[in-house]
Amino acid sequence: MENFKEDLDKMDLRLSEMEDKIDKLDVKLTQVVDAILGNPLTKTGGFIHDIDVLKNKIEEIEKKQIQYDDFKKKIYWAGAVIVGLFIAVEYVVNIVANLKK
Numbered sequence: 249m250e251n252f253k254e255d256l257d258k259m260d261l262r263l264s265e266m267e268d269k270i271d272k273l274d275v276k277l278t279q280v281v282d283a284i285l286g287n288p289l290t291k292t293g294g295f296i297h298d299i300d301v302l303k304n305k306i307e308e309i310e311k312k313q314i315q316y317d318d319f320k321k322k323i324y325w326a327g328a329v330i331v332g333l334f335i336a337v338e339y340v341v342n343i344v345a346n347l348k349k
Contacts, residue, residue: 283295284296
């Protein structure tokens with residue numbers, strides 16, 4: 249009977265130790281989840297939030313790149329039109345100059 253009581257005490261001690269370890273594990277797991285997802289109460293931080301911020305910045309950069317490409321195309325077209333007009337004016341001036349000769 250005494251041996252049985254001693255075994256129960258040992259099991260109780262082991263169970264208490266296991267509960268403490270599980271509590272510590274739960275705290276660490278909560279810290280990991282907060283690091284990944286951020287704090288659900290304050291809605292700040294976390295790896296997922298950082299990824300969302302990066303996605304927004306990438307979208308913004310893509311929009312600016314598209315605007316820059318459109319601007320560059322407009323500049324090329326304007327340059328081409330100016331050069332085309334210059335060539336047309338020079339052609340007309342040469343024709344008029346040859347007619348006067």
